[in-house]
Amino acid sequence: MNWFETVRAGVEAIRAHRLRSALTMLGIVIGISSVILTVGLGQGAQDQVKQQISALGSNLLIVSPGSSTSTTGMRGGFGSASTLTLGDATAIADPSVVPDAKRVAPTTSTSRALTVGETNWTTSVVGTTTTWPDVRTRTLSSGRFFTANEVTQAANVVVLGSDTSTELFSFGSPVGQTVSVDGTPMTVIGVLAPSGSTASGTSEDDQALTPISTAMRLSGTSTGSVSTIYVEATSSDTLSAAYQEINALLLNAHGVTADAADFNIATQDSLVETANSTNKTLTVLLGGIAAISLLVGGIGVMNIMLVSVTERVREIGLRKALGATPSVIRRQFLVEASVLGLAGGLVGVAIGYVGASLLPSLINQPVTVSAVATFGAIGTALALGIGFGVYPASRAARLTPIDALRSE
Amino acid sequence: MSAIIELAGVRKTYRSGTIEFEALRGVDTRIDEGEYVAVVGPSGSGKSTLMNILGCLDNPSEGSYLLAGEDVSRMSEAQLAEVRNRRIGFVFQQFNLLSSLPAWRNVELPLVYAGVPRAARRERAIEALTRVGLADRILNKPGELSGGQQQRVAVARALVTEPALILADEPTGNLDSASSADVLALLDELHAAGRTIVLITHEHDVAANAQRNLVIRDGQITSDELVGAAS
Ligand SMILES: Nc1ncnc2c1ncn2[C@@H]1O[C@H](COP(=O)(O)OP(=O)(O)OP(=O)(O)O)[C@@H](O)[C@H]1O
Ligand SMILES: [Mg+2]
Numbered sequence: 361m362n363w364f365e366t367v368r369a370g371v372e373a374i375r376a377h378r379l380r381s382a383l384t385m386l387g388i389v390i391g392i393s394s395v396i397l398t399v400g401l402g403q404g405a406q407d408q409v410k411q412q413i414s415a416l417g418s419n420l421l422i423v424s425p426g427s428s429t430s431t432t433g434m435r436g437g438f439g440s441a442s443t444l445t446l447g448d449a450t451a452i453a454d455p456s457v458v459p460d461a462k463r464v465a466p467t468t469s470t471s472r473a474l475t476v477g478e479t480n481w482t483t484s485v486v487g488t489t490t491t492w493p494d495v496r497t498r499t500l501s502s503g504r505f506f507t508a509n510e511v512t513q514a515a516n517v518v519v520l521g522s523d524t525s526t527e528l529f530s531f532g533s534p535v536g537q538t539v540s541v542d543g544t545p546m547t548v549i550g551v552l553a554p555s556g557s558t559a560s561g562t563s564e565d566d567q568a569l570t571p572i573s574t575a576m577r578l579s580g581t582s583t584g585s586v587s588t589i590y591v592e593a594t595s596s597d598t599l600s601a602a603y604q605e606i607n608a609l610l611l612n613a614h615g616v617t618a619d620a621a622d623f624n625i626a627t628q629d630s631l632v633e634t635a636n637s638t639n640k641t642l643t644v645l646l647g648g649i650a651a652i653s654l655l656v657g658g659i660g661v662m663n664i665m666l667v668s669v670t671e672r673v674r675e676i677g678l679r680k681a682l683g684a685t686p687s688v689i690r691r692q693f694l695v696e697a698s699v700l701g702l703a704g705g706l707v708g709v710a711i712g713y714v715g716a717s718l719l720p721s722l723i724n725q726p727v728t729v730s731a732v733a734t735f736g737a738i739g740t741a742l743a744l745g746i747g748f749g750v751y752p753a754s755r756a757a758r759l760t761p762i763d764a765l766r767s768e
Numbered sequence: 769m770s771a772i773i774e775l776a777g778v779r780k781t782y783r784s785g786t787i788e789f790e791a792l793r794g795v796d797t798r799i800d801e802g803e804y805v806a807v808v809g810p811s812g813s814g815k816s817t818l819m820n821i822l823g824c825l826d827n828p829s830e831g832s833y834l835l836a837g838e839d840v841s842r843m844s845e846a847q848l849a850e851v852r853n854r855r856i857g858f859v860f861q862q863f864n865l866l867s868s869l870p871a872w873r874n875v876e877l878p879l880v881y882a883g884v885p886r887a888a889r890r891e892r893a894i895e896a897l898t899r900v901g902l903a904d905r906i907l908n909k910p911g912e913l914s915g916g917q918q919q920r921v922a923v924a925r926a927l928v929t930e931p932a933l934i935l936a937d938e939p940t941g942n943l944d945s946a947s948s949a950d951v952l953a954l955l956d957e958l959h960a961a962g963r964t965i966v967l968i969t970h971e972h973d974v975a976a977n978a979q980r981n982l983v984i985r986d987g988q989i990t991s992d993e994l995v996g997a998a999s
Contacts (some may be wrong), residue, residue, distance in 0.1 A: 683853025
């Protein structure tokens with residue numbers, strides 16, 4: 361009896377008990393579809409983070425106050441914006457000190473109320489320099505960005521994010537209009553094009569940019585401290601060189617040792633990694649639950665195969681009397697179990713795909729189903745069928761024809 | 769004539785727990801190729817036990833059994849399966865057909881395990897069903913056939929591999945006299961075609977169809993005589 365015939369006989373046996381086979385497969389179906397979905401959700405979340413971070417710009421180094429090397433707790437500098445200054449940014453921009461830095465954009469960020477007529481909108485007002493659009497690879501949809509002159513003069517000009525613009529100006533072009541920022545009237549000179557990041561709820565499109573000098577004047581500080589310095593390296597190859605140069609420069613400028621660094625330099629890759637480590641934990645946890653449901657599904661297959669062997673003792677005896685060897689019988693039941701597993705896997709993958717296409721609109725989370733996950737799931741289902749079919753199959757194979765025939 | 773079956777000192781002891789029961793107590797006999805033998809005896813005398821041993825479905829506890837000169841007591845399960853498949857055709861009292869398969873699929877089963885290709889199997893199964901007069905019932909499932917017809921399907925299954933030996937354990941036990949006559953006529957036909965037939969029965973008029981009667985009582989052969997149209 362060749363493999364093709366064996367598979368055919370297995371499918372026939374399964375079809376002979378449609379309802380029971382369907383219920384048996386249900387366990388595998390649920391397990392596989394939830395594995396597909398949880399892995400897809402995890403993958404989707406990771407892709408989203410990656411996209412958001414790559415939307416920051418390219419070849420970017422992000423210098424922020426504080427330290428991530430500390431294991432004993434937060435250092436004083438963290439978030440207090442007191443350790444990074446405009447002077448640091450200027451030093452980094454000096455090609456003789458940091459030759460691998462192409463452009464530098466220091467930023468400050470404060471939450472402020474913007475008012476146009478009756479409309480109020482609170483958003484983060486970012487003070488920066490003229491290099492910002494290039495460093496962050498952003499473009500304007502209308503108007504212009506502020507000039508070096510305006511930065512020097514701390515002009516009252518503002519560039520709005522696309523969402524901010526729609527919130528404040530429901531109709532008409534905002535360019536040329538006046539917006540009050542915490543009471544200070546400023547002229548809108550441009551509007552940013554949407555960031556292109558599909559993820560909603562990010563602040564990338566809801567912010568207002570002013571010259572950094574203007575922002576500092578609004579805050580009434582003269583310390584020149586900044587919250588983040590964005591540095592664009594000359595190329596992806598020089599990224600780590602730029603990292604080293606900036607690190608050495610700031611350690612020296614701040615007069616601290618590497619252990620006591622009061623700043624932190626992150627690359628986009630390191631940001632992705634940090635963000636994903638929490639995602640991964642969640643994915644592993646959910647995946648583990650899904651795996652347990654798969655295990656339960658596998659036990660269901662074994663249970664039904666054992667019932668099937670008991671029920672078909674007479675048939676097995678007859679087949680043996682007619683010339684079926686123990687290995688042929690074993691193979692027949694193994695194939696039957698594997699067909700159950702495989703069919704459950706395929707249905708599960710199909711349901712997983714349907715879920716993956718429906719879920720994003722329901723829970724507003726992207727779901728990415730990869731080919732690896734798909735084939736892995738199908739392979740797992742097949743392996744479950746085989747694995748849990750071994751014992752019932754060898755029980756069937758061990759039956760002696762005479763005992764089997766005699767049973768009623 | 770060469771011997772197809774040679775039994776020497778065959779004993780069979782059944783054990784269930786601590787209780788032992790000796791169903792066969794030293795059976796010696798020889799059946800030649802082409803013979804038509806009926807095994808008769810009262811209920812519980814060991815007829816089915818003997819048939820199971822002859823059919824290689826069970827091993828004797830003691831003694832030797834040569835089937836066509838080969839000692840089957842030394843064979844592995846897989847080898848026994850092959851011997852059953854190639855040399856023996858079974859007809860059971862309860863028909864033992866698979867209810868989910870149509871007649872021809874039941875008949876082709878031994879050919880499946882013999883590794884015959886599907887097209888040839890179908891052809892031979894239909895041929896065998898035609899021989900037992902069921903050419904028009906090829907696609908019917910056992911549930912759609914009368915008892916007599918079911919037993920004829922079983923006979924077709926027994927003869928489809930052209931085995932040298934046909935073992936029939938009470939083949940007419942569940943049939944009315946007309947159907948019994950049909951089945952016995954088929955066995956006569958097979959005998960005429962040169963097959964060796966061992967028929968187990970407790971009805972004397974059924975046994976009268978055979979050439980030779982082996983009477984078994986309490987696990988021993990008590991009489992071995994030629995009867996009827998002995999040749
Ligand atoms: N598996 C077994 N375990 C224990 N005892 C058994 C077993 N099989 C048969 N026997 C006993 O062996 C004896 C012979 O049984 P067997 O089935 O050979 O009788 P039989 O001649 O075929 O009877 P019948 O005409 O009723 O079919 C009986 O007493 C039976 O109880
Ligand atoms: Mg009996």
